Amino acid sequence: MTDFLPILRGIHGVWLREIMRATRDRGQLLGGVSRPLIWLLILGVGLNPYFRGEVFGEVRLVLPYNYLQFLFPAVIVLNIMYTSIQFAVSVIWDREFGFLREVLVSPMPRWAVLLGKVLGGATAATGHGILVLILARFADVTLTPLEVVEAIIYMFMLSFALTCFGVVLAGKVRSFEGFGVFSNTVILPLYFASSSVFPLDPSLTRTQLVVTYPEWLVALIRVNPITYAVDVLRGILIGFNQFPPYIGLGLVAAGMVVFFFMALRGFGK
Amino acid sequence: MTGGWKRWRRPVLDIGLIAALLAALNFLPSDNSLADRRKQGVLRYCVSESANALAEPRELRLAEGIARQLDLRLEVQTVANIGRSFNPRDWNLSRGQCDMIGGLANTETNRNFLTLLPNGSRIALVRAGPAEAPPRGAEMGVYLRAPGLDRVRLASYLRAQGWRAQPLRTPEALSGWLAGGGQAIVSTLTQLPPDTGTNPLPPEAGESTDLAFGLWRGDVTLTRAIRNALERELDHIPPE
Incomplete structure (x- = not known):
């Protein structure tokens, strides 16, 4: 126990440093606000009329929710994805400027340094998810305190997995510029191919679905883990699940462990 | 304490400002x-x-x-x-x-x-007519009009009772059917002729x-x- 306390203090120190850096970076904070504004206020409001009911008996949006409600959990996931994966820039930064070398020669084990960094990144990303939650009234999403707590816990799990994923990516890229381009080519395709902005009718079979959408797109959505990650948050926030929620929860939990160990393998090399 | 506040003052103010801005945006109308x-x-x-x-x-x-x-x-x-x-x-x-x-x-x-x-x-669905249910093989009028009720479930119930469904499409058809001694499945919202009795149906026919x-x-x-x-x-x- 006495051996473990210094490690805990070390993890706390690294976590606090990441939090301070995230909260002092006004650019990152502005990014956390501008994404929900663009996606929810502009895209959501702009497309909402095209999904609304016009004649009783006819549906355009196959789910019993309006488009803003449908989009709301996906915008939270988008904000978390950007903040988590972009967090890895700090790893490149630390590597470039020698901070990482200094920390890694300290008595703290390598896994504890990584854990502190990832917890810091996940906390910042969860904070950015919470910023979107503030817009719940605008999207006409009514939340109970329990739902808010559940959502925050799940958002933290997702942030942790994605932050580790970002660190894995950072291990493959050597420059800031390269990482910026690389992360966008990962985040946006994952997001768009995840049934986040358009619904797959849950009542349709796969055969029926491929009548509406091309088969390759349906296949892409079904193999995309973000599809299931968004689906779990939809279940918590608007009570709608397209897939059994344990799939998404299982994938996120597995992602936390697998990506952490993958990140640890490349961390500080 | 003062040093701690100084260190966190700017981030706290920034986050507070952003949260206030987002909270204020909630009052923008989402549509017309x-x-x-x-x-x-x-x-x-x-x-x-x-x-x-x-x-x-x-x-x-x-x-x-x-x-x-x-x-x-x-x-x-x-x-x-x-x-x-x-x-x-x-x-x-x-x-x-x-x-x-x-x-x-x-x-x-x-x-x-x-x-x-x-x-x-x-x-809810009720059976309009005398308290005694008709025998198997009898015709049972069906006048629902209330949208969204589970007709498939009702059809299964009618089949299980051995009754043949007779759709009634207008209030006049319903009144005529009941006046002729027939019984009908109706919703509790249906206006029935005076002195027409109603009898509850079991959950198999449809939940309230x-x-x-x-x-x-x-x-x-x-x-x-x-x-x-x-x-x-x-x-x-x-x-x-």
Whole structure:
């Protein structure tokens, strides 16, 4: 126990440093606000009329929710994805400027340094998810305190997995510029191919679905883990699940462990 | 303490400012649905001709209260088409005709098409006619008209009882059928001829469900205003 306390203090120190850096970076904070504004206020409001009911008996949006409600959990996931994966820039930064070398020669084990960094990144990303939650009234999403707590816990799990994923990516890229381009080519395709902005009718079979959408797109959505990650948050926030929620929860939990160990393998090399 | 605050002051102020900005954005209207109603000064409330507002006075009182709270005049429109066929699309109820639809069962079928706000009244299926159920092989009139009820479940129940369903399409057909000694499955909203007895049906025939107001999906601001007004009305007119 006495051996473990210094490690805990070390993890706390690294976590606090990441939090301070995230909260002092006004650019990152502005990014956390501008994404929900663009996606929810502009895209959501702009497309909402095209999904609304016009004649009783006819549906355009196959789910019993309006488009803003449908989009709301996906915008939270988008904000978390950007903040988590972009967090890895700090790893490149630390590597470039020698901070990482200094920390890694300290008595703290390598896994504890990584854990502190990832917890810091996940906390910042969860904070950015919470910023979107503030817009719940605008999207006409009514939340109970329990739902808010559940959502925050799940958002933290997702942030942790994605932050580790970002660190894995950072291990493959050597420059800031390269990482910026690389992360966008990962985040946006994952997001768009995840049934986040358009619904797959849950009542349709796969055969029926491929009548509406091309088969390759349906296949892409079904193999995309973000599809299931968004689906779990939809279940918590608007009570709608397209897939059994344990799939998404299982994938996120597995992602936390697998990506952490993958990140640890490349961390500080 | 002072040093700690100094260190965190700027981030706390930044985050507070951002949170306040986002909270303020919540008060931007998400659409024009409420503004349009206010411009016209009317809330168009559609109900079925058979299960009309007079048959469900509580719903009408709630609708009047909602309109009053929104500073709108309630325009009740009885629509003959409602319930005429199995498919609600055939009723030709459009956004241009109604803002709010009454007398709807709070069922998944209806939720697929509209945003439903349960209003505390209930709807159930009953057997109209003498207390004694007809024998197997007898014809049983069916006059539902209330949209969204589980017809498949009812059909299974009728088959299990050995009754042959006889669809009745108009109030006159129902009255004639009952006057001729027949029995019929109707909803609790149906206006029956005087002295017609009703008998509850078992759950296998269909559960009793909430009645709900139906609003067009996507009308965010109007739905929110009506939901809030309905909650306040329910304080005065408690659920049945």
